[in-house]
Amino acid sequence: MNAQVEAPVIEARGLVKRYGGFTAVNGIDLTIGKGEVFGLLGPNGSGKTTTILLLLGLTEPSGGTIRVLGLDPLRQPLSVKRRVGYLPDQIGFYEHLSAGENLAYSARLAGLSSAEAGKRIADALQRVRLSDVRDKRVSAFSRGMRQRLGLAEVLVKGSEIAILDEPTSGLDPQSTQELLELIRELAADGVTIVLSSHLLSMMQSLCDRVALFRRGRIGLIGKVSELTADVLGGTHVVEVSAGGVDLPAVLKDAPHVSTVTPLSAGRWRVDADADVRADIARRVVTAGGALSEMTIRQSSLDEVYVRFFEGEEHDRAA
Amino acid sequence: MTGRREGSPFSGLSTVALKEAADHMNSARIHLVMLLVLLTAVGSVYAAIGQIKDTLGEDQFLFLRLFTTAKEPLPSFVSFLGFLVPLVAIALGFDAINGEYNRRTLSRVLSQPIYRDALLTGKFLGALLVIAICLLTLWLLVTGMGILLLGLPPGGEEIARGLAFLFATFAYAGVWLAVAMAFSTVVRSPATSALCALTLWLVFTVFWPMLAPLIAGWVAPVDLLDPMTAVHQINVQQGLSRISPNVLHGEAALALLNPATRSLGLLFPSQLSGALMGAPLPLSSSLGLVWPQIAGMIAALIVLFTIAYVFFQRQEIRA
Numbered sequence: 001m002n003a004q005v006e007a008p009v010i011e012a013r014g015l016v017k018r019y020g021g022f023t024a025v026n027g028i029d030l031t032i033g034k035g036e037v038f039g040l041l042g043p044n045g046s047g048k049t050t051t052i053l054l055l056l057g058l059t060e061p062s063g064g065t066i067r068v069l070g071l072d073p074l075r076q077p078l079s080v081k082r083r084v085g086y087l088p089d090q091i092g093f094y095e096h097l098s099a100g101e102n103l104a105y106s107a108r109l110a111g112l113s114s115a116e117a118g119k120r121i122a123d124a125l126q127r128v129r130l131s132d133v134r135d136k137r138v139s140a141f142s143r144g145m146r147q148r149l150g151l152a153e154v155l156v157k158g159s160e161i162a163i164l165d166e167p168t169s170g171l172d173p174q175s176t177q178e179l180l181e182l183i184r185e186l187a188a189d190g191v192t193i194v195l196s197s198h199l200l201s202m203m204q205s206l207c208d209r210v211a212l213f214r215r216g217r218i219g220l221i222g223k224v225s226e227l228t229a230d231v232l233g234g235t236h237v238v239e240v241s242a243g244g245v246d247l248p249a250v251l252k253d254a255p256h257v258s259t260v261t262p263l264s265a266g267r268w269r270v271d272a273d274a275d276v277r278a279d280i281a282r283r284v285v286t287a288g289g290a291l292s293e294m295t296i297r298q299s300s301l302d303e304v305y306v307r308f309f310e311g312e313e314h315d316r317a318a
Numbered sequence: 319m320t321g322r323r324e325g326s327p328f329s330g331l332s333t334v335a336l337k338e339a340a341d342h343m344n345s346a347r348i349h350l351v352m353l354l355v356l357l358t359a360v361g362s363v364y365a366a367i368g369q370i371k372d373t374l375g376e377d378q379f380l381f382l383r384l385f386t387t388a389k390e391p392l393p394s395f396v397s398f399l400g401f402l403v404p405l406v407a408i409a410l411g412f413d414a415i416n417g418e419y420n421r422r423t424l425s426r427v428l429s430q431p432i433y434r435d436a437l438l439t440g441k442f443l444g445a446l447l448v449i450a451i452c453l454l455t456l457w458l459l460v461t462g463m464g465i466l467l468l469g470l471p472p473g474g475e476e477i478a479r480g481l482a483f484l485f486a487t488f489a490y491a492g493v494w495l496a497v498a499m500a501f502s503t504v505v506r507s508p509a510t511s512a513l514c515a516l517t518l519w520l521v522f523t524v525f526w527p528m529l530a531p532l533i534a535g536w537v538a539p540v541d542l543l544d545p546m547t548a549v550h551q552i553n554v555q556q557g558l559s560r561i562s563p564n565v566l567h568g569e570a571a572l573a574l575l576n577p578a579t580r581s582l583g584l585l586f587p588s589q590l591s592g593a594l595m596g597a598p599l600p601l602s603s604s605l606g607l608v609w610p611q612i613a614g615m616i617a618a619l620i621v622l623f624t625i626a627y628v629f630f631q632r633q634e635i636r637a
Contacts, residue, residue, distance in 0.1 A: 019634065078433070092421040
């Protein structure tokens with residue numbers, strides 16, 4: 001299932017991180033290719049943010065190895081951080097400084113000359129549509145503007161990899177859409193993007209591949225279509241309402257059908273890896289049943305997520 | 319454990335230091351504290367000048383009297399500095415690190431290509447720079463007031479002694495800055511770390527002078543039949559009281575600004591035989607006298623900064 005990745009830019013092997021007695025990350029293997037948009041999914045406290053900090057060398061692993069752009073973030077942290085941009089969750093800026101001053105400080109820390117920094121800052125602010133508030137203090141900024149400013153910082157650095165930790169948390173729908181558009185543009189420029197989020201529909205449309213984290217391990221990894229096939233047993237979901245028929249018995253040997261789950265009296269959910277409506281209709285009628293309703297849809301990441309974490313106790317230590 | 323790391327721990331140091339200094343210079347908090355220091359300093363020197371004018375011509379180091387003369391109810395410039403400089407240093411340092419946590423800027427700053435060393439050291443140097451500028455300004459202001467109001471210029475040795483005193487005060491401020499920064503790394507809330515630093519400041523300015531004799535009396539009781547036990551007790555008491563940076567600074571100021579000071583400890587009559595009472599010591603001898611005090615303050619500064627450094631390096635970035 002772990003598809004071969006061309007030209008890996010991030011490679012982690014057997015990554016472990018313990019905080020005291022608590023194991024936040026417990027043996028993660030991860031390979032991300034150049035130009036990929038990679039999604040990290042999972043409940044709070046499942047190890048996503050810790051994994052991100054480990055990739056950046058902002059915290060030391062208790063075990064395992066990491067390679068980012070061929071470098072070791074532990075031994076060559078400056079080289080890694082020069083080429084990797086990071087947008088932390090709940091990003092903070094110096095409130096008393098303006099947007100431009102905040103970016104200029106980061107640019108100086110990144111070692112850019114002031115002429116080069118000035119040019120890049122103007123470009124980046126233009127791109128995230130904050131040019132007109134360049135000289136305003138960040139204390140007056142909304143959450144959406146702060147997130148965009150954070151993305152501008154990633155742009156100023158000219159990062160080859162952008163790591164975005166829950167970039168859309170706490171944003172209104174319009175700001176979320178704006179931010180997504182910016183992330184898409186970034187990906188179109190060839191920047192490798194690693195992002196974590198709880199917005200599953202957005203992850204489904206944005207990410208090439210996703211990894212589902214559970215209790216510090218990666219439970220599933222792959223393309224969304226592969227995951228739906230693995231977890232749900234199919235890419236299509238058919239809901240059937242019919243009377244006078246026992247659907248599971250009728251569909252027992254039907255091709256493409258993987259599972260039949262009763263929803264209520266006379267209602268079932270059928271998971272399949274193809275459009276099986278015609279076959280279901282034929283079998284129900286042949287069995288003497290009265291078919292009253294049938295709907296089909298593609299399985300979504302939401303369903304994969306819910307099914308995967310069924311029975312999981314949520315809200316363990318964050 | 320992790321082997322050698324590549325890259326200089328100093329990259330980004332000057333950027334952080336200059337940004338911090340600029341932030342301090344613009345912050346209302348520092349403006350307020352500096353205004354307080356300025357007003358009290360000018361007040362005490364003005365009072366001292368009035369006092370000096372009444373007793374003109376008694377002293378060859380008249381100019382240094384500006385700093386040490388007190389006129390009731392105002393204390394002298396030196397004791398004002400000893401009292402207020404820690405306050406300035408604490409105001410500069412108490413939220414250095416935990417403030418970054420609370421503003422959530424720490425992970426963003428540390429994701430830039432710098433080491434943690436650069437952030438902590440840069441913040442320390444930035445605040446030291448502000449302290450140096452403030453002290454120098456204050457000293458120039460007082461000297462200028464003295465020249466204008468007394469109508470006589472300071473001599474070369476007076477300037478040298480004044481600068482040496484300035485340096486001692488700078489080291490003293492550095493100690494309190496290191497105290498404040500150590501609390502800011504260890505304690506997560508800025509309000510708590512400010513309170514911790516202020517408590518320590520109160521203990522050393524108000525309670526330590528009372529506690530030291532008590533502890534000395536308990537540790538080294540005086541035996542009425544053996545006079546040497548009394549000497550021993552005084553030595554113990556002095557050693558204890560010198561744990562306080564305020565005492566070290568006070569002693570350094572005394573020896574530097576009052577050239578007649580011959581010793582900062584016990585002096586027996588036999589040691590004074592042949593000495594001209596009240597005759598000033600040369601500058602080099604006075605410097606020799608305060609050398610341990612200044613070295614002690616610098617050592618305290620380094621130890622406290624190291625504590626902050628170790629804590630900060632071991633801290634997890636996640637709140």
